[in-house]
Amino acid sequence: MVDLSKFDVNAVANRNNNIFGLPFSEEDAQVILLPVPWEVTVSCSAGTARAAEHIFRTSTQIDLFDSNMPQGWKKGFFMRDIDKKILMKSDYLRKEAELYIDFIAHGQDINNNKFMLKSLKEINEGSIMLNNWIYEQTKDLLTRDKLVGLLGGDHSVSLGYFKALSEKYESFGILQVDAHCDLRKAYEKFNYSHASIMYNALTEIKAIEKLVQVGVRDYCEEEWNYICNSNFKVITYFDQQVKERMFGGEHWMHIVDEIVEQLPQHIYFSFDIDGLDPKLCPNTGTPVPGGFQSDEILYLLKKIIASGKKLIGFDLVEVGVGENNYDAVVASRLLWRICNLLVKSNCA
Helix, strand or coil: CCCCCCCCCCCCCCCCCCHHHCCCCCCCCCEEEEEECCCCCCCCCCCHHHHHHHHHHHHHHCCCCCCCCCCHHHHCEEECCCCHHHHHHHHHHHHHHHHHHHHHHCCCCHHHCHHHHHHHHHHHHHHHHHHHHHHHHHHHHHHCCCEEEEEECCHHHHHHHHHHHHCCCCCEEEEEECCECCCCCCHHHCCCCHHHHHHHHHHHCCCEEEEEEEEECECCHHHHHHHHCCCCCEEEEEHHHHHHHHHCCCCHHHHHHHHHHHCCCEEEEEEEHHHECCCCCCCCCCCCCCCECHHHHHHHHHHHHHCCCEEEEEEEECCCCCCCCHHHHHHHHHHHHHHHHHHHHCCC
């Protein structure tokens, strides 16, 4: 057990400690953050594979007091080291993916190009490897009764964690905050594209009983049809519809109550940061006008906990990397609040 008697919560953070300047080891911490440096299938701007290291650095500027859970940090938050082998694999396959995406974007047929076929095969095999790696890592942590948060990387990284959770919970739902539906089937022929994460989750993991999406404002006909034909397994609160309800005088509180009602007892929070207003995440891979303020999303999480429903895990993905580290500053503060809310939701 870590000795906190000499730890000054009000002092300057010790950068020799772990994330947020906290002095916990993995063994002592209740919340374990698993960084996943992966961005192979991103559609636009890259950089998110290195987001975790930037978030780690900016996290030491955070004041360790959260009025929602003032002593939450004492449960221990710990971030694992970034796996350099995963990062190197991502970098290699990302270069192949960029060439491939450019090739098909110019209307070329990959069936007439052996190099492109080889690249596609390697990318899909690499994604399977990553899914299995994340599954093994998160399964081990769940077996040890840790609360786990994934720190991406692109949104495709969540699937292995979903699979591990399905072995611990008979059923659970996903609350997805995102500018995109991510319901495309094998987008760009990448079986495990970041744009296909929720399609793959609902297809492969029977324990997921419901998907509630909030903030979606960029989607294709295929995804619209999937939602409409889901028999209400997928409930999507499109950004435009939410905003028009608010413009008409409806309070966010009432809309949040409705969202919470749609969710089952056990909830996984999947947070693509592009669900926020892009002024808060200007370097995210695929920014879209519109979106939420950070406090609106935190309010939604607080209302979930107040309802008695339980957060069982989360991911924070698609954080961009910019010159002034602003994206990481926003993400690290959101991460701090989410970790505290996760602890609060799981207090006996």
